[in-house]
Amino acid sequence: MRLFSNTVGTIEQALDYSALKQKVISQNIANVDTPNYKAKDVSFKKFLEEANSSQVEAYRTDPKHFSFTSSSESPAVISQANVRYNENGNSVDVDKEMSDLASNQIYFDALTSQLNNQFSILQAVIKGGK
Amino acid sequence: MNMFHSMNVTSSALTAQRLRMDVISSNMANVDTTRGEYKKDEVVNGKLVKAHWEPYRRKTVELAPKDASFNSLLNTAMGNGGTIGDGVKVSRIKEDTTTPFKKVYDPSNPDADKDGFVNMPNVDPLREMVDLISATRSYEANVTVFNSSKAMMMKSLEIGR
Numbered sequence: 001m002r003l004f005s006n007t008v009g010t011i012e013q014a015l016d017y018s019a020l021k022q023k024v025i026s027q028n029i030a031n032v033d034t035p036n037y038k039a040k041d042v043s044f045k046k047f048l049e050e051a052n053s054s055q056v057e058a059y060r061t062d063p064k065h066f067s068f069t070s071s072s073e074s075p076a077v078i079s080q081a082n083v084r085y086n087e088n089g090n091s092v093d094v095d096k097e098m099s100d101l102a103s104n105q106i107y108f109d110a111l112t113s114q115l116n117n118q119f120s121i122l123q124a125v126i127k128g129g130k
Numbered sequence: 131m132n133m134f135h136s137m138n139v140t141s142s143a144l145t146a147q148r149l150r151m152d153v154i155s156s157n158m159a160n161v162d163t164t165r166g167e168y169k170k171d172e173v174v175n176g177k178l179v180k181a182h183w184e185p186y187r188r189k190t191v192e193l194a195p196k197d198a199s200f201n202s203l204l205n206t207a208m209g210n211g212g213t214i215g216d217g218v219k220v221s222r223i224k225e226d227t228t229t230p231f232k233k234v235y236d237p238s239n240p241d242a243d244k245d246g247f248v249n250m251p252n253v254d255p256l257r258e259m260v261d262l263i264s265a266t267r268s269y270e271a272n273v274t275v276f277n278s279s280k281a282m283m284m285k286s287l288e289i290g291r
Binding site: 023031035037097101102116 | 136142150194275288
């Protein structure tokens with residue numbers, strides 16, 4: 001029997017995504033006045049694929065050989081090179097970044113309270129409903 | 131994953147924006163400085179240019195993204211998220227040599243030439259004010275990001291309470 005269901009693991013991945021998203025947003029807003037800077041974004045789909053990717057097994061003729069992982073070929077952080085938003089070649093849209101920031105924070109808060117709920121359910125079960 | 135990465139990124143931006151403000155205030159303070167730099171005797175195009183004072187030159191800040199460190203590139207190679215970068219840095223403080231000095235007719239000024247004109251600094255207060263507002267707004271945006279990161283971190287400390 002497993003004590004922790006899949007929910008905890010899923011929420012953990014979502015929290016990782018949210019933390020990465022926060023880093024990318026802060027990098028974008030930090031470079032809001034940098035000429036020729038291109039805004040970065042996190043692809044949730046790619047992030048999930050990376051997290052869930054079943055590793056491709058390398059054909060190993062010797063047990064000392066390294067196995068290779070498939071994750072490094074599809075980075076979750078993406079950047080489009082041909083977008084211009086400002087006249088100086090910068091592509092950071094401050095309004096978009098600020099709204100992303102707010103929604104990311106709410107998302108993170110929702111995830112943490114979900115995780116806390118999960119733990120309190122477990123605790124209720126462990127204590128036998130007392 | 132490094133927990134304080136986003137806060138470090140934001141603080142580098144706060145430093146850069148504050149330096150921008152410092153440079154702008156230096157420009158504004160020197161808006162009437164006619165003796166900014168002392169030029170010695172030198173030969174330009176075969177002609178001797180006598181030693182003279184040059185007015186203050188407007189300075190601007192050049193920003194560049196601080197690219198990903200070895201640490202984050204290693205993380206990419208290991209498959210722990212892509213490269214994000216380490217914020218922003220000031221690559222140099224540039225002197226504005228493209229905007230010409232303003233010529234003002236003031237024969238009583240000790241720095242006036244033989245026709246009574248004085249070279250004034252190429253600082254345009256209007257332009258500096260616009261830059262100042264831009265720097266202030268960027269600073270505020272970064273403070274908002276910092277507060278948001280902090281709130282998220284405090285929230286994650288409450289997990290399992």
